[in-house]
Amino acid sequence: MKYGVAQQRDWNALADQDFRALVQEEFETHHPLHLRFPPRRLRWHENKSWFLRMAAKGWIAPGWPLEFGGMGLAPSKLLIFLEEQERCGIARFQDHGILMVGPVLIRYGTDAQRRRYLPPILACEEIWCQGYSEPNAGSDLASLRTEARLDGDDFVINGQKIWTTLVQDASHMIILARTDKQAKKQEGISFLMLDLASPGITIRPIRDIAGHDEFCEVFFDNARTPASNLVGGLNKGWTLAKAQLGFERIHIGSPKLPEYGLQVLLSVARARGMLQDPLFRDRLARVQLDVVHLGDIYTHFAAIVARGEPLGPEVSLLKIWATETFQRIADLIIETAGDCGGHAGPVNLDGADIELLAPFYKARPATIYGGSNEIQRNVIARQVLNLPG
């Protein structure tokens, strides 16, 4: 079977700078200006025109292999693609289908599963979200309790997921569910796909402190999914979920968020006439160098990825430094804004409308999602520094 849209050329044969120029040209020319660097996550109805364009062009899945409809980019080229996407301020959609479901099916799925699910992911006709966390399974994810019981040809699912991002935009969901209550907790978990239109599923958006509804609770009350939607074998879900944590770990440490924070900080400081204040200048230089140094160490890890080598547990430091640097910048923005520091929405400072609090709100969950920074520190302490348990 042929998947997706044929590629115009062999991207990997291009020199890095030529590929970068070509990608940049595409993004700069066609990505709508009003969608760049949005202060909150955009909903599917807001940015789908862009991603449908990417899908039609065959660029929706840059990291997937060619034979499955991706661009087949080598790691070094994929990094360039993502860097340019970020540089242009192109926000993500609910792209778990591209980032997670596709790669999992390509690696662990059956032919039938790939034939059924990959084409609509590539066409953006089916949008996926990810149900991992539960009210009592956050950092300690392996203690999750949502249960899937085999009943004839179906799994029957009962339980609750939480902090699931943009379920409102999704048609399908992947979940980790307990399929063996007797086994050791990591060994009784399975990876299931399900259609959100199935009966027995209730979705409740959760309003966050920024006033947005980006994540949801999902309740399962005897919801059914065909047994053919089990991926990677019964009770193999934990291994499978862990194996997918490779590339994401470098992406989450990219300097782009703190760099965006610095731009906001500079506009606020300029508007408030702070740029000549020696005390402010030192604090500014401090965070500027924190970001430059993040870039230097990101480059180091990116080179490992570009060589096709696996990332070790030390990559956790990237997430810690990126997100905490972003927080320091976001805090400094508010302080620099003075009396306006508590104003919501765009604030008019010296003629420019600035979303003062957007970096602050974006920076809060950054140290929580993708493995909280406390968990990342535990990982480094145990696995890199060999400190005792």
Place this chain on the structure above:
Amino acid sequence: MTDDTLRMLRDSAADFAKLDAARVRRMRGIRPGFDRSVWLEMAGMGWLGVLIPEMHGGSGLGMGAASIVAEQLGRALYPEPYSASAVLATLTLLHGDSPDLKQDILPQLAAGKLVAGLAWQDEHGGLDVAQCGVRASDRDGRLVLEGTSRFVATPDADAFIVSARGARGLELHWVGRDAEGLSCTLEARADGSASARLSFDQVSSSAETRVATGASAETALCLAIDHAVVAASAELLGIMDCALSMTLEYLRTRVQFGKPIGSFQALQHRAVDMYIQKELSRAVLGAAVAALDDPQCTPERRAAAASSAKARASHAALAICAEAVQMHGALGFTDEYDLGLYLNRALVLSAWLGNASVHRSRYAALMEMA
């Protein structure tokens, strides 16, 4: 230069430069503050010539090699003035405009027969090369140097390159340590080494001993300082890496409340923050070395890269060493335990050639101009 060459250099430097804490302690507070025979051995390993071109008796390997040597010397706490002499003074001479002096002196520096120092800062220190405390003037047809130069990290050098302000702008003069009218007072530093304050009372010089004049003097000085700033950052990296390793080993083995203290999460997370600072320092140093070894690098980019590295390394080394003392408890505060040797060297190198806040502000100023 290939990666293999660098790897071999790293291995041989690591083999040769082992911490000899007894020697480090013995060298504190004495003159000369380093060992000439060790300096000759370093020359024998080729380390003193890595920045000197082959035509002048060196290997011309560049900053990549110099930073490897400096990092290993930092690890082993060598009191020999590698960054101050083999980098700072040597590069000033190399980039000066006196072919005769280069021809004559550079091979001796590479061979370790002569130890040179650089005297360029005035009473107040700082990184502005225009701020020098020595004047060069014409007295009855002879050229004389007058004034003082402070923060000279090589009090035992055989000769100094002295930065002076004269009629033609900045001038650099080669002055022997026994020159008439030159006197030296010492300021003790935290690690037991000394910094010299040189006083020039009508010290004679001449066109023949002028290393550089005007714009080329300034160019040579700035280039040499940026390289020495990066070399000092590399030494600091070696120091912080050792202080962190000692601390991790202590956390694994020190038992209190029936457990190794390294099993406590509060200490684990602080150890991770030390590790992050160290890894940032390493990454930034790598970026700075690449910039300095890039022939296309502009002076502004070079200065920014050097400041970036030193701002991180100065801060990280002090933060790591201070945290290391805390984690060792009272033991870390004793002179008998080696940790204090690292902390005291970190204090010296963090302040030398600009501390973290000096380099942050220089970096910010350079970025504004760009």
